[in-house]
Amino acid sequence: MENKRKYVIPGDLVTSGPFRPEQNVVLEGNKIISTTVGISEIYDDSVRVISLTGKYIPKIDDLVIGKVISHTSLSWELDINSCYVGFLPAQDVFGRDFSAHADELSSKLKTGDLVAARIANFDRTRDPLVTISDRDLGKIDSGALVKISPSKVPRLIGKRGSMIQMIEQATNAAITIGQNGWVVVSCESPEGLLKAKKAIQMVDEKAHIANLTDQVKDMLESKGES
Amino acid sequence: MGGREATMVLLDENGIRCDGRKIDETRKITIKAGVLKNADGSAYIEFGDNKILVGIFGPRDVHPKHMSDTDTGILRVRYHMEPFSVTERKNPAPSRREIEISKVIKEALEPAVMLEKFPRTAVDVFIEVLQADGGTRCAALSAASVALADAGIPMRDMVAACASGKVADTIVLDVNNEEDQAGQADMPIGYMPNFEKITLLQLDGILTPEEYKKCVEVGVNGCKIIYEIQKKALNDKYFGSGKD
Numbered sequence: 070m071e072n073k074r075k076y077v078i079p080g081d082l083v084t085s086g087p088f089r090p091e092q093n094v095v096l097e098g099n100k101i102i103s104t105t106v107g108i109s110e111i112y113d114d115s116v117r118v119i120s121l122t123g124k125y126i127p128k129i130d131d132l133v134i135g136k137v138i139s140h141t142s143l144s145w146e147l148d149i150n151s152c153y154v155g156f157l158p159a160q161d162v163f164g165r166d167f168s169a170h171a172d173e174l175s176s177k178l179k180t181g182d183l184v185a186a187r188i189a190n191f192d193r194t195r196d197p198l199v200t201i202s203d204r205d206l207g208k209i210d211s212g213a214l215v216k217i218s219p220s221k222v223p224r225l226i227g228k229r230g231s232m233i234q235m236i237e238q239a240t241n242a243a244i245t246i247g248q249n250g251w252v253v254v255s256c257e258s259p260e261g262l263l264k265a266k267k268a269i270q271m272v273d274e275k276a277h278i279a280n281l282t283d284q285v286k287d288m289l290e291s292k293g294e295s
Numbered sequence: 296m297g298g299r300e301a302t303m304v305l306l307d308e309n310g311i312r313c314d315g316r317k318i319d320e321t322r323k324i325t326i327k328a329g330v331l332k333n334a335d336g337s338a339y340i341e342f343g344d345n346k347i348l349v350g351i352f353g354p355r356d357v358h359p360k361h362m363s364d365t366d367t368g369i370l371r372v373r374y375h376m377e378p379f380s381v382t383e384r385k386n387p388a389p390s391r392r393e394i395e396i397s398k399v400i401k402e403a404l405e406p407a408v409m410l411e412k413f414p415r416t417a418v419d420v421f422i423e424v425l426q427a428d429g430g431t432r433c434a435a436l437s438a439a440s441v442a443l444a445d446a447g448i449p450m451r452d453m454v455a456a457c458a459s460g461k462v463a464d465t466i467v468l469d470v471n472n473e474e475d476q477a478g479q480a481d482m483p484i485g486y487m488p489n490f491e492k493i494t495l496l497q498l499d500g501i502l503t504p505e506e507y508k509k510c511v512e513v514g515v516n517g518c519k520i521i522y523e524i525q526k527k528a529l530n531d532k533y534f535g536s537g538k539d
Contacts, residue, residue: 076534078526079407079444080452080489095409095451102489104409104449106533121533123447124335124354126413152354152416193414194365220447277535 073111077103083116084109091117121277125151125219125249127197131188132206134214134247135199137181140174147186147199150219150249155186155199162201183209183253185245209245212255215266217273219250224276225269232272232282239289240265264289305477306463313473314343319513321457321469321520326438326528328445334421336446338528340438343471344428349438351446353418362417368410369417372401374435376424396432397422403436403456403485403495409449418448429472430458433483433521436495441525445532452487453525454494457517459484459510461502466509468517482510486518 077083083094083101090096093105094116103109107118127133127149135147135155147155160167162177178184185206191197201207217225225246226233237244242256242265252269256262268285275281303313310318322343331337334350357363374397378384389397400422410418420442422435433456440454460470461480470481480500486493493515502510 076530078453078529079450080487082489093449097451097490102451104451105447106444106529120447122336122445152356152413277533 073109075109076107077109077118078106079104081109083118084111087114089115091115093118093120119223120220122218123220125149127151127153127155127188127191128248129188129191131248132246133186133188133199133249134209134245134251134253135184135186135249137178137184139180140178142169142174145174145178147184149186149197149199149247150216150251151197153191153196155188156196157184157186157199157201178208183214185209185247185253209253212243212245212253213262213266215252215254215269217250217252217269218276219248221273221276222246222248222250224281225252225272227282232285235282235286236265236268236289239286240268244269303473303477305474306465306467310465312462312467314471316469318465318467319516321517322471324434324521324524326441326524328441328528328532334442334446336442336444336448338438338442338445340434340441342430342434342437343469344426345424345431345434346426347431347435347438348423348425349435349442350421350423351418351439351442351448352421353446354413354416354448355419357415357417363415365414366411368413368415370401370405370408370410370420371417372397372404372420372422372439374400374422374424374432376427376431380424380427396435399495399497400432400436400439404439404443404454406492406494407440407450407452407454407487408443409451412449418443418446427472429470429475430483432456433458433485436485437521437525441528444529452489453522454485455488455518455522455525456483456485456495457514457521458482459514459517461500461506461510466506466513468513480506480510482514484511484514484518486515486522488519488522 081103085100101116103118105120107120109118133149135149138148139146145157149155186199186201189198189200240261245253254265325341327339330339336351338349340347436456458470462474462478482498485495
């Protein structure tokens with residue numbers, strides 16, 4: 070198979086030799102060992118394991134869907150489906166001239182609101198800093214939230230976006246995928262919305278199947294006829 | 296205890312043990328990964344008559360906050376026996392023995408789990424012994440390791456565990472409840488099969504240095520058998536064993 074793909078579990082030897090260890094692998098001596106259950110991929114100079122399970126770990130520049138859980142007078146806290154809470158400072162929304170007494174945070178974002186945000190900064194010492202000051206980011210007003218496992222997000226996007234484009238075209242829905250496994254689907258027609266949701270859930274359940282794109286395509290088309 | 300025959304032959308002249316096993320044979324072991332929906336990871340093990348369920352939460356926020364560590368994540372393990380897990384009702388409050396087992400299982404898992412990747416978080420391991428028949432700490436440790444892998448917690452290696460012991464002056468693998476009560480020594484071993492490192496070693500009883508070496512060797516071989524079963528459990532869940 071391409072890239073010598075292999076199923077691995079923690080502790081399994083992926084390869085040995087002069088490779089750069091990337092995601093979910095550790096270098097012990099000259100052996101590269103998988104740290105998670107997943108599929109190993111060996112490239113020309115690097116090795117990685119695509120994880121099949123696990124929580125979302127924030128990464129800088131990731132697009133995530135967050136839910137406002139609380140706010141202080143200076144910032145909001147977002148649930149981003151991770152072990153850390155997203156920190157959204159008020160300056161990000163109100164601009165430079167934000168003042169804690171003049172501006173009321175709940176006028177812009179209330180507890181329970183969904184936002185599309187980008188991870189602006191994250192390191193091991195602090196909670197992830199998120200921003201919504203960019204195009205396509207900010208409060209989400211309409212749509213249905215679908216929660217999938219964060220490890221299945223790459224599968225939902227597919228190679229160069231093939232899977233998600235197919236679902237979007239077949240159902241006429243607009244789909245926003247957060248890397249944290251939260252997906253917002255909005256669609257004019259209720260049937261399209263249901264179909265898109267079903268397709269997303271299907272990807273979540275059957276992520277390990279090889280010709281999933283075809284199966285999803287069949288499902289989308291068969292429903293259209295009946 | 297146990298309500299079984301009091302005068303039992305632990306090892307007959309053909310080298311067959313009280314439950315019909317050979318000296319280097321384990322009990323029947325099955326592990327199933329991902330049995331609980333609400334936990335982040337889970338596993339169920341049947342180790343002879345032992346039945347143990349393990350659920351994992353995490354990495355998640357630490358409560359109480361003062362327990363969190365800014366340099367690394369923390370591992371918390373609770374080993375608990377159900378009141379109905381033994382013949383005489385067990386008080387569900389944590390006993391001295393349960394606290395000890397929680398501690399040794401935690402310390403046996405720590406070398407494998409890469410907690411340093413998640414500072415300020417906790418990984419919680421809940422072990423519920425539904426039915427006990429000797430060797431629960433090894434069975435619990437083996438299941439906990441599968442459940443951690445199922446939860447997607449990064450690990451350097453799996454931890455497999457198996458006990459060995461001395462019964463009727465012979466070193467045997469996987470001591471059951473009767474052999475534990477009437478035998479001469481019991482040695483639970485936790486082992487990382489790819490690193491070839493021991494993470495848990497306890498000994499209850501008296502062994503000569505030669506017997507000790509033999510006992511460790513037998514136990515480690517047992518762990519390798521368990522490791523294959525752990526592998527199968529994860530393969531069955533994630534790769535469907537060739538199905539589809």
